[in-house]
Amino acid sequence: MNFARLNHILIPSTKEARDRFRQGRVARLFVGPLARTWFALTDEGRGLLALSLAASLAGLDVIRGQNHLLFAFCFSLIVASVMARPLLRIRGVRLEVEGPERVAVGVEARFRVRIQNDGDAACSALRLQLPFLPWDGTWIHADRAIASLEAGGTTRLEATARFVERGLHHIDPFGLAALVPLGLATGPSIESRGTRFVVVPRIARVSRFDLPARLRHQQGGVAFASHTGESTELAGLRAWRDGDRIRDLHARSWARFGEPVVREYQQEYFSRVAVVLDTDTAKASEWAFEASLSIAAGVVEHLMRGEALIDLLATGDSAGPVTLGRSLGGLDQALDRLAALRPAGSFDPDYAFAALRGRLQRLSAVVFVTLAWTVERSRFVERIEKSGAAVRVIGVSEGTTAFGVSDPRLCVIEVDRIEAAISSAPGLVL
16 A cells, blocks of 8 residues: 555645635635645744644643643744744745756656845845645755845755656645744745646666568658658659759759759658557556556667657557657657556457557557466457567566466566666666
């Protein structure tokens, strides 16, 4: 059981749900004021509040002890600090936060905070307020204190967090406020905009991946290809047609035949690979599913270093296949798609094959990443092979549970090896 997730079971997981809750009557009348007061206290103020509550329990016997006086003293300091908050409003200060666009699971995410004082007066004793993170996030380090900020001055702080769940994250704004004397609370805060980023799966390094070298005809060309493979080779000459590019004119042939002649290039033959990810986790754990995402990301990253075009498909993803461009943006697109995947229902070979049916005539090979090997999956692979495309099957095993079958098309990799390939230099040989 994931106790961190259980601790946040009553807290909405998405920004839209949190905003709806904040706008509700219960939040505005009861939860909101209590939450604002709690977050207005500094760490020292919360410690003193805990001490005062302990003193209140020890001071229930007001006749034979004096502990109730300690409670009254501590609690009065907290109340006085909270009541003084409106007097310490800061003006003319802007707060901007720059966060990562993407960050891998378990990797430190850095948030850079820029604070600009556009006012006419200096500000002192400022404190950066960190947003409340979702269950999978943990603050590791943060620069929070600013002793003084001169008029027209700028300062920069940095906060570091770690997130362990894939997917879109939208954390609440950072805040900046002035400290109340004694440092038990902060005044009204100014806030930045919220920060949005995607937590993507880690990439398992693949050093070598053997696929049959073949080219397939891409009817109509491929918009994502930019002069790769045979695309730079001259296919022949032909007469000028409306719409041809001026730079393709062949001057010598034009002079010989007395009419415009253009070069014709062959740009429709490429090596195209489909990476299909099985999202059925009925026979595997969440740990193995995350490892399968990492190996799929590693295969995509390795193939994008070569000349292949890539189609990415998850069996439980209703969005269908996505064609990746041959650039760093294509890898980011693949990671974003993998980040949004969740375990789906049982594997349906007919549904998976139907998603690939329109692309099979153009595919050179299919890489199938699966968590189990069953009759349905074997039939799915056989139907692909009958279409003329080669198939490589990568099975992800937890080690204790072997696939239990022997198939020459199946390459089984244990989760421990995938985890090692994420951080080690040599990588996997597939």
